[in-house]
Amino acid sequence: AQSVAQPEDQVNVAEGNPLTVKCTYSVSGNPYLFWYVQYPNRGLQFLLKYITGDNLVKGSYGFEAEFNKSQTSFHLKKPSALVSDSALYFCAVRDDNYGQNFVFGPGTRLSVLP
Amino acid sequence: NAGVTQTPKFQVLKTGQSMTLQCAQDMNHNSMYWYRQDPGMGLRLIYYSASEGTTDKGEVPNGYNVSRLNKREFSLRLESAAPSQTSVYFCASSEAFDRGDYGYTFGSGTRLTVV
Numbered sequence: 001a002q003s004v005a006q007p008e009d010q011v012n013v014a015e016g017n018p019l020t021v022k023c024t025y026s027v028s029g030n031p032y033l034f035w036y037v038q039y040p041n042r043g044l045q046f047l048l049k050y051i052t053g054d055n056l057v058k059g060s061y062g063f064e065a066e067f068n069k070s071q072t073s074f075h076l077k078k079p080s081a082l083v084s085d086s087a088l089y090f091c092a093v094r095d096d097n098y099g100q101n102f103v104f105g106p107g108t109r110l111s112v113l114p
Numbered sequence: 115n116a117g118v119t120q121t122p123k124f125q126v127l128k129t130g131q132s133m134t135l136q137c138a139q140d141m142n143h144n145s146m147y148w149y150r151q152d153p154g155m156g157l158r159l160i161y162y163s164a165s166e167g168t169t170d171k172g173e174v175p176n177g178y179n180v181s182r183l184n185k186r187e188f189s190l191r192l193e194s195a196a197p198s199q200t201s202v203y204f205c206a207s208s209e210a211f212d213r214g215d216y217g218y219t220f221g222s223g224t225r226l227t228v229v
Contacts, residue, residue, distance in 0.1 A: 009154070036220075041223075043220035043221050046218075051214075101159055101162065105156050106154055106156040
């Protein structure tokens with residue numbers, strides 16, 4: 001069975017500081033991993049994905065994520081946080097076996113303080 | 115570029131009433147999905163349609179029905195609304211169900227309150 005965990009409900013960081021939003025996953029095969037961001041009263045927007053290849057993936061708005069197979073993690077990072085990064089972040093995973101749907105984590109609320 | 119359009123954006127229902135949430139995509143995607151979002155629980159899949167003419171249950175299908183009207187449209191129906199169905203509902207689409215390397219495009223959501 002597939003599962004994904006986001007161990008932190010809330011992450012607070014000062015503007016200009018680096019940020020990390022954590023995600024761990026469990027799949028039986030190889031994972032497809034995604035990060036989405038949700039701003040208030042909006043749908044989820046795609047940030048970045050890992051399918052195969054380089055473990056460090058770069059995405060929109062200066063975000064990046066590192067795939068770590070041994071730790072089954074896919075943490076979202078940004079070197080310098082902006083107040084406008086404040087939002088709800090979702091990690092999603094899917095097994096590369098056919099017939100699976102994506103499983104979404106519970107979300108982590110990021111607050112960047114000025 | 116409309117993407118995925120959901121209507122209505124807000125709705126208040128009385129217990130026992132019925133309603134249909136509409137979703138349409140203009141990206142020629144094959145697969146469409148309905149999720150509900152509840153605080154602390156992330157997104158849970160209600161129903162999905164891998165391709166036109168097919169629908170399947172997701173994680174939380176009880177109390178809901180769906181119709182894939184054509185390739186563009188996928189509706190979600192609540193036959194007899196219950197307070198437990200108070201939630202934010204998102205429709206999403208993807209190019210192909212069997213291509214996990216493609217992500218989803220989400221609509222902006224329908225906020226439903228059942229009183």
